[in-house]
Amino acid sequence: MKKNDNMLWRFFASVKLALITLFILASTSIIGTLIPQKNPPAFYIKEFGPELGRLFQILDLADMYNSWWFVAILALFSINLIICTIDRLPNVWRMVVMDNLRQPIDTLAKMPFRSSFLITGEMATATATVKKIMTDGGWKAKADEKENSTLLFSQKQAWCRLGVYAVHLSILLIFAGAIIGTVAGYKGSIMIPEGGSTDKIYQYGTNKPIPLGFEVRCDSFKLTLYDSGMPKEYRSDLTVMDRSNNLSFSKSIIVNDPLDYRGITFYQASYDALQGLKVEIYNKKTGRQQGFEIPFGQKTSWPGTKVEFGIINMQQTRGMARLKVWFSDGSGNPETFWMDGDTTRTLVSPDGEYEFYASQLYATGLQVTKDPGVWTVYFGCILMLVGLYVAFFLSHRRIWVYINKEDGQCRVLVCGTSSKNKLGFEKDFSALSERFRQNDTIQTT
Amino acid sequence: MDSSQLLGITTFAYLFSSFCYITILVFRAKKFGMAATLVTTVAFLINSAGIGLRWYESHQMGIGYAPLSNMYESLVFFAWSIALFYLGLEFKYKNQTLGAFSMPFASASMAYASFSAQFGKEIKPLIPALQSNWLIAHVITCFIGYAAFAVACGIGFMYLIKARNEKPAQGSILASLPSLKEIDDIIHRTLVFGFLWLSAGIITGAVWANSAWGTYWSWDPKETWSLITWFVYAAALHARFTRGWGGKRIAWLAIIGFLSVIFTYYGVNFLLSGLHSYGGN
Numbered sequence: 001m002k003k004n005d006n007m008l009w010r011f012f013a014s015v016k017l018a019l020i021t022l023f024i025l026a027s028t029s030i031i032g033t034l035i036p037q038k039n040p041p042a043f044y045i046k047e048f049g050p051e052l053g054r055l056f057q058i059l060d061l062a063d064m065y066n067s068w069w070f071v072a073i074l075a076l077f078s079i080n081l082i083i084c085t086i087d088r089l090p091n092v093w094r095m096v097v098m099d100n101l102r103q104p105i106d107t108l109a110k111m112p113f114r115s116s117f118l119i120t121g122e123m124a125t126a127t128a129t130v131k132k133i134m135t136d137g138g139w140k141a142k143a144d145e146k147e148n149s150t151l152l153f154s155q156k157q158a159w160c161r162l163g164v165y166a167v168h169l170s171i172l173l174i175f176a177g178a179i180i181g182t183v184a185g186y187k188g189s190i191m192i193p194e195g196g197s198t199d200k201i202y203q204y205g206t207n208k209p210i211p212l213g214f215e216v217r218c219d220s221f222k223l224t225l226y227d228s229g230m231p232k233e234y235r236s237d238l239t240v241m242d243r244s245n246n247l248s249f250s251k252s253i254i255v256n257d258p259l260d261y262r263g264i265t266f267y268q269a270s271y272d273a274l275q276g277l278k279v280e281i282y283n284k285k286t287g288r289q290q291g292f293e294i295p296f297g298q299k300t301s302w303p304g305t306k307v308e309f310g311i312i313n314m315q316q317t318r319g320m321a322r323l324k325v326w327f328s329d330g331s332g333n334p335e336t337f338w339m340d341g342d343t344t345r346t347l348v349s350p351d352g353e354y355e356f357y358a359s360q361l362y363a364t365g366l367q368v369t370k371d372p373g374v375w376t377v378y379f380g381c382i383l384m385l386v387g388l389y390v391a392f393f394l395s396h397r398r399i400w401v402y403i404n405k406e407d408g409q410c411r412v413l414v415c416g417t418s419s420k421n422k423l424g425f426e427k428d429f430s431a432l433s434e435r436f437r438q439n440d441t442i443q444t445t
Numbered sequence: 446m447d448s449s450q451l452l453g454i455t456t457f458a459y460l461f462s463s464f465c466y467i468t469i470l471v472f473r474a475k476k477f478g479m480a481a482t483l484v485t486t487v488a489f490l491i492n493s494a495g496i497g498l499r500w501y502e503s504h505q506m507g508i509g510y511a512p513l514s515n516m517y518e519s520l521v522f523f524a525w526s527i528a529l530f531y532l533g534l535e536f537k538y539k540n541q542t543l544g545a546f547s548m549p550f551a552s553a554s555m556a557y558a559s560f561s562a563q564f565g566k567e568i569k570p571l572i573p574a575l576q577s578n579w580l581i582a583h584v585i586t587c588f589i590g591y592a593a594f595a596v597a598c599g600i601g602f603m604y605l606i607k608a609r610n611e612k613p614a615q616g617s618i619l620a621s622l623p624s625l626k627e628i629d630d631i632i633h634r635t636l637v638f639g640f641l642w643l644s645a646g647i648i649t650g651a652v653w654a655n656s657a658w659g660t661y662w663s664w665d666p667k668e669t670w671s672l673i674t675w676f677v678y679a680a681a682l683h684a685r686f687t688r689g690w691g692g693k694r695i696a697w698l699a700i701i702g703f704l705s706v707i708f709t710y711y712g713v714n715f716l717l718s719g720l721h722s723y724g725g726n
């Protein structure tokens with residue numbers, strides 16, 4: 001279709017442009033894998049000298065994948081794809097919906113696959129039998145019956161011609177999703193100490209505070225190690241408290257299992273060991289129990305009891321703390337002992353028996369993102385895989401059978417085409433035409 | 446018998462398999478064809494058993510994980526995928542000359558895994574970021590794609606060698622190769638297959654990144670190189686489908702594409718730095 005013959009249109013509709021753009025995208029993308037990205041300007045001037053450093057700034061090479069020129073190439077790529085589609089899709093659509101019974105008869109004999117033979121008997125019987133054989137072979141046919149001739153047509157997977165366009169659309173959807181995420185979403189982070197809570201987070205890069213609209217509390221953070229000392233699990237117990245609907249719930253998050261609430265997702269990203277400590281004491285005799293958050297190296301008393309305690313020394317090995325504790329309940333001698341962080345120890349004195357739990361205080365580091373575009377991206381991804389499968393492995397197969405009177409007999413012309421996989425089609429095609437020939441009802445001559 | 450022994454045997458079995466195919470090709474000893482296929486099948490089964498046993502051993506150690514999580518394990522899986530893909534190809538095309546151009550890649554991958562001192566081979570527990578089913582899906586899809594691209598590269602060489610002499614003498618080595626048209630067709634189909642799996646590999650990787658770090662795409666060098674590779678093959682497919690490229694040009698693109706795969710897989714880990722540093726240890 002001659003939608004538009006002007007030069008600009010042809011330029012943007014051309015596949016040559018697509019090839020060039022793909023080549024440019026591939027080669028320029030290399031730059032950002034060689035030059036470290038997202039460092040401050042001073043870094044580049046120091047590493048590459050003032051001249052190159054300035055050039056980097058002009059070309060935005062410190063963040064090249066978001067630079068004006070790289071985004072421009074992506075835009076060119078998208079425009080190319082859209083115009084190319086507008087240019088071609090109408091023709092392809094026509095192929096999908098077209099009435100193949102109006103195929104000019106003289107073109108049939110020029111099809112890539114064909115076979116022709118004569119049979120005895122009446123047109124009507126011949127037609128009925130051919131139709132039945134086709135149906136049995138999975139080729140349900142439509143017929144255009146004239147007085148002296150009949151044209152039968154059947155096709156499979158005509159819609160698969162649209163597979164390519166599904167792939168192309170999927171690329172645009174992924175871009176659209178990425179844009180939605182950039183415009184309407186954000187990425188930030190927050191450190192929450194154990195026991196603390198927050199209703200805002202800080203945006204990456206700008207450090208601008210962003211209100212969440214609800215509150216998140218870190219109930220506890222726990223680091224588990226393998227025997228080898230490698231980290232095994234980072235786990236934060238979080239509680240969401242939303243005053244707007246009086247909702248509150250808890251979830252433990254680990255890496256690869258984030259918390260999702262109102263489109264905002266909290267990922268376990270890092271942690272920090274704080275100076276403070278967490279202590280819980282349970283007096284077995286009185287049944288009293290109390291939790292404390294205390295600073296390092298300071299004596300603390302348990303109000304209403306004679307208990308006094310403090311953490312007087314601390315050692316860090318491989319991310320785990322060992323704590324030296326001083327403890328007294330006023331009866332007997334004060335005790336000092338070492339214990340592992342995050343464990344409980346039983347203490348016995350003349351006046352009481354205690355379960356003493358102590359742990360270093362941690363803060364959990366969360367990455368917080370809001371990305372309303374992610375589902376568009378995922379949908380695009382699925383569409384791409386389905387589209388690729390359809391475009392690569394399915395083919396539009398068409399078979400025509402033309403039967404006409406010839407010297408008191410009937411001539412049968414079977415012909416067909418396939419948009420792809422000609423070899424596979426050839427087998428099906430010859431099997432079908434063989435079945436016509438072998439049939440008893442329509443004796444071939 | 447432990448998995449490292451089995452995988453050691455696998456290395457030699459693949460080398461032997463490559464040797465068989467090359468012998469058949471060079472001496473046109475077609476009657477040994479069955480033997481070569483048998484050797485390859487057995488080698489593949491030993492490789493599978495090795496991977497399975499390593500999986501089992503990791504469970505015995507109480508840190509059960511799919512053995513796809515470091516450079517060594519991925520090379521072993523790469524060899525496995527190449528052997529599997531090649532066996533499928535041989536079954537489909539009933540042509541054993543392809544083996545001489547495919548199985549050496551499996552041998553090279555296994556040999557590199559076994560003999561390199563660059564990375565550890567022991568079963569090590571997974572750090573938290575790698576504890577994800579998406580990782581398994583990601584590695585499997587990527588490596589099926591890579592395997593197809595390795596074979597496409599080998600067959601690209603086959604094409605270029607054959608194309609240097611259009612009319613080889615009857616009974617010569619070149620004459621025993623499939624016709625140029627057939628080779629071209631096999632390259633194309635292999636690229637198409639690889640492209641579908643590479644796409645799936647990039648997508649599963651993105652989903653994994655999103656579940657671990659909250660960004661499905663961060664342009665780290667590994668991601669970027671996988672995308673570069675994807676662009677190269679996309680260009681190859683379009684050049685062929687819409688501009689009728691074929692023959693030598695596509696053969697060269699199959700080779701260039703595979704160089705990009707190698708760089709994505711290996712070069713990024715050892716020559717560049719980035720998020721995907723798991724290959725480095």
Ligand code: HEM
Pocket residue numbers: 013014015018077080081084088164167168171388391392676679682683686687
């Ligand atoms: C990297 C992004 C792209 C991917 C993954 C992609 C994918 C595909 C696939 C899988 C096919 C089918 C090829 C075959 O059957 O062998 C195809 C065909 C095609 N592509 Fe793309 N494509 C991309 C970009 C583009 C762009 C930017 C254009 C812009 C002009 C374009 C234009 C075409 C055309 C015209 C066809 C042939 C369609 C037909 O006539 O049936 N593609 N593409």
